[in-house]
Amino acid sequence: MTETQDNLPLDTVSVAERLEAEALIVDVDGFEGPLDLLLMLSRSQKVDLRKISVLELARQYLSFVEKAKELRIELAADYLVMAAWLAFLKSRLLLPPDPTEEGPSGEELAAHLAYQLERLQAMRDVAARLMGRDQKGRDFFVRGIPEKMQSVRKVKYTATLLDLMQGYARIRTKDEFRPFILDRDRVFTMEQALERLRGMIGFAGTWTDIVSYLPDGWGDDPVMRRSATAATFAASLELVKEGKAQIKQEEMFAPIMVKRAERKSES
Amino acid sequence: MNDDDLSTTESEERQPIENDSLFDAPPMGEQERMVEAILFASAEPQTVKDLNDRMPHGCDAAEALVHLRKRYEGRGVNVVKVGDAWAIRTAPDLGFLMQKETVEVRKLSRAAIETLAIIAYHQPVTRAEIEEIRGVSVSRGTVDQLLEMEWIRFGRRRMTPGRPVTFVVTEEFLDHFGLESARDLPGLQELRAAGLLDNRPPPGAIPTPGEGDVDSAEETSEGQSEMFED
Amino acid sequence: MNDDDLSTTESEERQPIENDSLFDAPPMGEQERMVEAILFASAEPQTVKDLNDRMPHGCDAAEALVHLRKRYEGRGVNVVKVGDAWAIRTAPDLGFLMQKETVEVRKLSRAAIETLAIIAYHQPVTRAEIEEIRGVSVSRGTVDQLLEMEWIRFGRRRMTPGRPVTFVVTEEFLDHFGLESARDLPGLQELRAAGLLDNRPPPGAIPTPGEGDVDSAEETSEGQSEMFED
Numbered sequence: 001m002t003e004t005q006d007n008l009p010l011d012t013v014s015v016a017e018r019l020e021a022e023a024l025i026v027d028v029d030g031f032e033g034p035l036d037l038l039l040m041l042s043r044s045q046k047v048d049l050r051k052i053s054v055l056e057l058a059r060q061y062l063s064f065v066e067k068a069k070e071l072r073i074e075l076a077a078d079y080l081v082m083a084a085w086l087a088f089l090k091s092r093l094l095l096p097p098d099p100t101e102e103g104p105s106g107e108e109l110a111a112h113l114a115y116q117l118e119r120l121q122a123m124r125d126v127a128a129r130l131m132g133r134d135q136k137g138r139d140f141f142v143r144g145i146p147e148k149m150q151s152v153r154k155v156k157y158t159a160t161l162l163d164l165m166q167g168y169a170r171i172r173t174k175d176e177f178r179p180f181i182l183d184r185d186r187v188f189t190m191e192q193a194l195e196r197l198r199g200m201i202g203f204a205g206t207w208t209d210i211v212s213y214l215p216d217g218w219g220d221d222p223v224m225r226r227s228a229t230a231a232t233f234a235a236s237l238e239l240v241k242e243g244k245a246q247i248k249q250e251e252m253f254a255p256i257m258v259k260r261a262e263r264k265s266e267s
Numbered sequence: 268m269n270d271d272d273l274s275t276t277e278s279e280e281r282q283p284i285e286n287d288s289l290f291d292a293p294p295m296g297e298q299e300r301m302v303e304a305i306l307f308a309s310a311e312p313q314t315v316k317d318l319n320d321r322m323p324h325g326c327d328a329a330e331a332l333v334h335l336r337k338r339y340e341g342r343g344v345n346v347v348k349v350g351d352a353w354a355i356r357t358a359p360d361l362g363f364l365m366q367k368e369t370v371e372v373r374k375l376s377r378a379a380i381e382t383l384a385i386i387a388y389h390q391p392v393t394r395a396e397i398e399e400i401r402g403v404s405v406s407r408g409t410v411d412q413l414l415e416m417e418w419i420r421f422g423r424r425r426m427t428p429g430r431p432v433t434f435v436v437t438e439e440f441l442d443h444f445g446l447e448s449a450r451d452l453p454g455l456q457e458l459r460a461a462g463l464l465d466n467r468p469p470p471g472a473i474p475t476p477g478e479g480d481v482d483s484a485e486e487t488s489e490g491q492s493e494m495f496e497d
Numbered sequence: 498m499n500d501d502d503l504s505t506t507e508s509e510e511r512q513p514i515e516n517d518s519l520f521d522a523p524p525m526g527e528q529e530r531m532v533e534a535i536l537f538a539s540a541e542p543q544t545v546k547d548l549n550d551r552m553p554h555g556c557d558a559a560e561a562l563v564h565l566r567k568r569y570e571g572r573g574v575n576v577v578k579v580g581d582a583w584a585i586r587t588a589p590d591l592g593f594l595m596q597k598e599t600v601e602v603r604k605l606s607r608a609a610i611e612t613l614a615i616i617a618y619h620q621p622v623t624r625a626e627i628e629e630i631r632g633v634s635v636s637r638g639t640v641d642q643l644l645e646m647e648w649i650r651f652g653r654r655r656m657t658p659g660r661p662v663t664f665v666v667t668e669e670f671l672d673h674f675g676l677e678s679a680r681d682l683p684g685l686q687e688l689r690a691a692g693l694l695d696n697r698p699p700p701g702a703i704p705t706p707g708e709g710d711v712d713s714a715e716e717t718s719e720g721q722s723e724m725f726e727d
Contacts, residue, residue, distance in 0.1 A: 032402070033401070033403030035402025036401075036402060108470040115467055116399075116402070116469075120400060123388065127381050133444045136442055138370070140356045141362070141537070142356060143307060143308070143309070143310050144538045147587060149597045150596045152597065153598075153601055154598050155600075155602075156601065157602075160674075163605065164682075165614070165682070168611070168617075168682075171614070300588065300591065301573060301594055302573070303572060304574055307587065321594055343530035344537045364531055365538055368540070
């Protein structure tokens with residue numbers, strides 16, 4: 001069961017009956033369960049809830065349920081459960097106590113029901129007082145222009161002892177190395193070799209060892225010879241790529257031979 | 268290292284930086300200004316800890332608050348206590364000036380208002396207990412709405428069979444209704460004196476809604492006090 | 498128009514509504530409270546006209562503002578003019594309370610580490626000496642950073658032409674690196690033995706760095722030894 005009883009088939013009763021029913025039970029839809037209904041009925045006794053006649057209340061409730069039945073108003077299950085319980089309570093209150101019967105007496109049950117009603121009423125009263133208080137956004141207000149906390153990023157630098165020692169070692173050991181300076185005097189560049197080869201390849205109609213293309217004076221010093229050989233070899237590959245020369249090597253470590261590319265007749 | 272004139276001068280100069288005790292906390296008047304600035308700047312209540320965290324080392328926000336609260340007594344804005352926190356709010360008698368600032372509070376159903384009141388006065392309270400008091404089951408929507416408004420939150424679970432969750436009211440609830448603490452709820456003392464906040468177990472079987480209620484009698488024995496006593 | 502009974506009665510009834518003089522403006526203290534509350538709660542600065550429009554008829558917001566402004570002089574928040582409107586703002590000197598510092602830890606730059614290392618190993622050392630050892634000039638920023646971190650400080654001036662300042666490491670430095678004294682820094686050989694040197698020296702070119710390598714560079718400062726000898 002929920003707080004609203006919207007399952008009453010009011011359209012099945014006549015308007016006159018409905019009006020009669022409304023006159024009696026005010027607004028069945030408005031009740032929040034049997035306890036709420038009991039609380040409303042108890043007000044008709046016009047006494048302090050502590051002095052309420054539970055017997056009378058039970059009578060009122062049961063007659064309400066009867067009336068609803070007559071009007072074929074379908075009451076939710078827990079209204080009927082409450083009706084059954086109140087009928088039981090009524091009989092307990094009216095009949096002399098049966099010593100063989102166990103459980104609480106009718107008076108105890110009635111007292112607790114009265115307590116429940118009083119408590120519910122008390123909660124409603126304080127709820128009203130609570131809602132009657134000054135409320136934020138209605139009676140009192142917060143700062144209209146709150147200032148946001150600005151987040152300021154602060155950088156903290158750190159280093160470890162290892163960083164420090166490695167840094168120091170780096171400085172103190174760098175003098176141990178001779179800086180690498182390219183010795184241009186003893187290097188024959190590929191550009192130089194290419195320029196030299198371009199001028200000569202046109203005359204190389206036959207296979208010629210690339211060593212014979214080394215510039216003068218570069219064949220004796222091993223370092224110079226190495227540089228010049230490498231440059232000349234690279235330059236000959238460049239010419240092959242351009243389609244101006246052919247290159248071959250008979251076997252591993254055999255001399256590398258170049259000759260002018262034959263344009264017309266493929267050899 | 269030799270102490271020549273220069274180094275002596277140096278070490279004297281350095282002292283203020285190295286010696287923390289020379290940095291005393293700012294005078295109380297200054298601390299009061301700081302608390303004032305922070306509370307003015309924040310729409311949310313600030314705890315003493317929040318304040319101390321933001322203020323320079325050695326400050327005593329709690330004491331500064333006492334002075335500040337006094338300073339704003341009777342003024343257009345007041346320093347108010349909200350649970351464990353503090354805030355500045357406009358004086359309630361001036362609410363009529365604030366039509367522009369009025370926030371439309373979502374209309375609460377009667378069920379929601381009653382449920383809220385029951386939670387506030389009976390906290391920590393289980394759903395079953397709320398249902399017993401109201402005599403009807405509590406719809407999920409009602410609880411959700413109150414949770415969403417941040418007026419209630421989940422409290423500790425009951426150490427009873429099923430370990431049901433409990434509900435308690437929040438600081439936002441206190442703030443909204445201008446309450447310093449849940450102890451200041453209107454009529455709380457009278458209700459307690461009348462025994463209406465007791466958990467009186469039903470003698471036998473009074474019909475109560477839902478099946479959640481079976482153990483409501485046992486589970487309600489503890490807890491009631493925890494929110495109201497400090 | 499004739500004054501008959503009816504119209505007289507009517508005008509008497511209407512008077513309280515139409516005739517403002519019957520409603521006295523609230524006392525200035527109240528007006529000040531009102532301005533205070535409005536400025537506090539408004540989302541925007543308020544002009545004198547805004548204030549007067551919101552306050553009861555007959556109020557003088559301009560005068561109330563003068564009082565309120567005075568009241569907040571020197572407080573944690575001040576009443577300030579923003580364009581031709583008024584607002585309550587945090588006192589400028591307390592702006593720091595509105596800032597939350599987040600500290601980001603970053604590794605010291607290579608230049609800074611090297612400079613620091615040279616100072617640690619060679620203190621007291623002049624800037625010229627640092628540059629000589631590093632082989633590159635030392636930027637002002639690097640030295641300033643180390644000074645600001647309080648890892649180095651100025652030492653005694655050199656008794657040489659120009660009397661250059663020297664740098665030494667601080668207690669703070671020793672603290673951070675967990676050193677008893679700068680003398681505890683390992684020498685080059687120890688660093689190498691520990692495998693801390695990543696550059697492999699060419700074979701046969703292992704230098705003999707002595708303790709702390711002090712003698713290998715050209716700094717022939719008289720103060721050099723004092724830090725490294727007991």
